[in-house]
Amino acid sequence: NKATHATGTGKGVLGDNKSFNTLSSSGTYYLQDSTRNLKTYTARNSANENLLPGTLLSDSDNYWTDGAAVDAHTYAAEVYDYYKTKFNRNSFDGNGAAIKSTVHFGRNFNNAYWNGAQMIYGDGDGSTFVPLSGALDVVGHEITHAVIERSANLVYENQSGALNESFADVLGNLIEDRDNGWLLGEDIYTPSVSGDALRSMSNPESQGDPAHMDDYKNLPNTREGDWGGVHTNSGIPNKAFVNFVETSGITRDNAGKVWYRALTSYMTSRSDFDDARNATIQAATDLFGSSSTEVTAVTNAWAAVGVG
Numbered sequence: 001n002k003a004t005h006a007t008g009t010g011k012g013v014l015g016d017n018k019s020f021n022t023l024s025s026s027g028t029y030y031l032q033d034s035t036r037n038l039k040t041y042t043a044r045n046s047a048n049e050n051l052l053p054g055t056l057l058s059d060s061d062n063y064w065t066d067g068a069a070v071d072a073h074t075y076a077a078e079v080y081d082y083y084k085t086k087f088n089r090n091s092f093d094g095n096g097a098a099i100k101s102t103v104h105f106g107r108n109f110n111n112a113y114w115n116g117a118q119m120i121y122g123d124g125d126g127s128t129f130v131p132l133s134g135a136l137d138v139v140g141h142e143i144t145h146a147v148i149e150r151s152a153n154l155v156y157e158n159q160s161g162a163l164n165e166s167f168a169d170v171l172g173n174l175i176e177d178r179d180n181g182w183l184l185g186e187d188i189y190t191p192s193v194s195g196d197a198l199r200s201m202s203n204p205e206s207q208g209d210p211a212h213m214d215d216y217k218n219l220p221n222t223r224e225g226d227w228g229g230v231h232t233n234s235g236i237p238n239k240a241f242v243n244f245v246e247t248s249g250i251t252r253d254n255a256g257k258v259w260y261r262a263l264t265s266y267m268t269s270r271s272d273f274d275d276a277r278n279a280t281i282q283a284a285t286d287l288f289g290s291s292s293t294e295v296t297a298v299t300n301a302w303a304a305v306g307v308g
């Protein structure tokens, strides 16, 4: 008998109820969304990357109690829909590539990453992080790394790496779409502390990150130096994006279109902050005209962080 589409229900990491596409085959349900080509797996707390993607998650009655899995699956669907609806991009490669997510990677693993082929989510240690797939901006961040890899392919070090990070933060928060939604990872970071986050795009300094070129951090291009500070110097282009949105009156959707067009039409693997400024000005010109308020706003947004 063939597999058929089904609708699963369950609770996410934060206890919220949600429903999602599953696949029913010979009496068992699988975390597989055939309409979007999503598959969600478990590493069963192994940290051995050679065993990835691990085991495709299954369930007997289509009511799912693994919050990390429920969120990895449902948030991947939301990210897929955002790219399809807003930019007409079919998955991260534009050609319907399978989006594979593995949860429960490692023990108390306080991180998540795109490994070039799939998403990998740790469970966190319960005090620094809860399971990291429990935040839509984080899932959006990770899938955007895949989009970046298949477009500008920004090298993950120094200024191109900080842009890689910034575009992932920007799209992650546009997809999460919260009022004043400029925090990254707020839903899964330090459960016992409210109001904090891994990063702030509107106030990078609040997390020790620069918001201006004067404070650019020249860190070593090593793991210890965060590959030249890709997760900290991202504060500068992040702040430029927030300046752009908050001074131009542009909608978040249109701001996203400018950034997406810059990334996919003008930026390349070694683009630096100045190249990103030029790419976003060109993209705004293409979309709104050279004498538009958007072009003025994006130019001023970069100038305010010391770029251009």
Ligand SMILES: O=C(O)[C@H](CCc1ccccc1)CC1(C(=O)N[C@@H](Cc2c[nH]c3ccccc23)C(=O)O)CCCC1
Residues within 6 Å of the ligand: 110, 111, 112, 113, 114, 138, 141, 142, 145, 165, 185, 198, 226, 231
């Ligand atoms: O995708 C990324 O940029 C981060 C993963 C970076 C990575 C790349 C390659 C191999 C390993 C790790 C994951 C996230 C991140 O920003 N991680 C930062 C901060 C961080 C999270 N957990 C940590 C544990 C230790 C030190 C730093 C961290 C980092 O890895 O730097 C993104 C959203 C939430 C977690």
Ligand SMILES: [Ca+2]
Residues within 6 Å of the ligand: 137, 173, 176, 178, 181, 182, 183, 184, 185, 186
């Ligand atoms: Ca957020």
Ligand SMILES: [Zn+2]
Residues within 6 Å of the ligand: 141, 145, 164, 165, 168
């Ligand atoms: Zn990242």
